[in-house]
Amino acid sequence: MASAKLLGRYEAWFEEYAASYMGMDPEADRAAALKREHTLKVRDEMLFLGKSLGLSGEDLAFAAILGIFHDLGRFPQFAKYRTLSDAGSVNHAALSVRVLHARRLLDRLDPEDRKTAVFAVALHNRPLPPSRGPRRRVFFCRLLRDADKLDIYRVICGHYQEGPAKGDEIMDFALPDEPPVSAGVEEAVLAGRPARMEDLRTLNDLKLFQAAWVFDMNFAPTLKAVADRGYVEVIRAHLPDTPLVKEAFKNISKRLENPQNFYPPSPK
Numbered sequence: 001m002a003s004a005k006l007l008g009r010y011e012a013w014f015e016e017y018a019a020s021y022m023g024m025d026p027e028a029d030r031a032a033a034l035k036r037e038h039t040l041k042v043r044d045e046m047l048f049l050g051k052s053l054g055l056s057g058e059d060l061a062f063a064a065i066l067g068i069f070h071d072l073g074r075f076p077q078f079a080k081y082r083t084l085s086d087a088g089s090v091n092h093a094a095l096s097v098r099v100l101h102a103r104r105l106l107d108r109l110d111p112e113d114r115k116t117a118v119f120a121v122a123l124h125n126r127p128l129p130p131s132r133g134p135r136r137r138v139f140f141c142r143l144l145r146d147a148d149k150l151d152i153y154r155v156i157c158g159h160y161q162e163g164p165a166k167g168d169e170i171m172d173f174a175l176p177d178e179p180p181v182s183a184g185v186e187e188a189v190l191a192g193r194p195a196r197m198e199d200l201r202t203l204n205d206l207k208l209f210q211a212a213w214v215f216d217m218n219f220a221p222t223l224k225a226v227a228d229r230g231y232v233e234v235i236r237a238h239l240p241d242t243p244l245v246k247e248a249f250k251n252i253s254k255r256l257e258n259p260q261n262f263y264p265p266s267p268k
C-alpha cells in the first residue's frame with residue numbers, strides 16, 4: 001500500500017541511487033545532478049497537481065512515488081551513452097522499468113499499484129498519452145506526463161534565460177541554432193497538436209516542440225500553472241518574431257486562457 005511512510009523510504013533509496021552515479025567526471029555529474037533535481041521536482045509537482053485535483057491519502061502518496069520512479073533510467077542512460085537523447089541511445093522509460101524490476105522496487109506496492117507504476121512509467125515519454133486501459137492506470141500516467149512537462153519547463157526556461165546556446169548536448173541535444181523551422185514542426189504547431197521528436201532539426205524546432213506541449217497536457221491545474229508561471233512567454237522570447245511563431249503562439253495562448261481537464265480528473 002502506498003503511504004507517506006513508503007514514499008519516505010523510496011526517497012531515501014533514491015538519494016543513494018542518484019549518489020551512486022556521481023563522482024565519475026564533471027559531465028556525468030552534471031547530468032546526474034540535473035536528473036536528481038528533476039526527479040524530486042516532479043515528485044513535488046505530482047503532489048501539487050494531485051492536491052489540486054483533490055487526491056489525498058494513498059493516491060497522493062502513490063502519485064509522488066511515480067515522480068520518484070519515472071526517470072530512474074536516465075542515470076544508467078547517461079552513464080553508458082553520454083547523452084539524454086533517447087533517439088541517440090535507448091528509450092529511457094523502458095530503462096526505468098528495468099530498474100524498477102532489477103532493484104525490486106515494486107515489491108512493496110500492492111499488485112494493482114505495481115501494474116499502474118509500470119504502465120505510467122513505461123508510457124510517460126510516448127509521443128501521445130495512452131487513451132485506452134483501466135481508468136486508474138491511464139489517469140496516473142497522464143498526471144505523470146503533466147508533472148514531468150511542468151518541471152521540464154522550469155529547467156529549459158532557466159537554460160534559455162542563461163544566454164545564447166553553445167551546442168549543449170544535455171539541454172539542446174546539440175541542435176544547431178539556425179533560423180529554419182522544419183515542415184513537420186510547423187504543421188503540428190499550426191494545427192494545435194504536439195510536434196514530433198523525429199522532426200527536430202534546429203534549436204528553434206526544439207523550442208516550438210516544447211511550447212506545443214500545452215496541447216499534450218491533460219489537466220486544468222497543469223495548464224493554469226503553465227500560464228501563472230509564464231513559461232511559454234519565456235520560450236517565445238527566445239524564438240524569432242516570425243509570422244509562423246506569432247500564429248503558433250496564438251493557438252498556444254488560446255489553450256492556456258481557459259484551462260480545462262482533457263481527461264476525467266480522478267483515478268476512480
Ligand SMILES: [Fe+2]
Pocket residue numbers: 070071092093124125148
Ligand atoms: Fe522521462
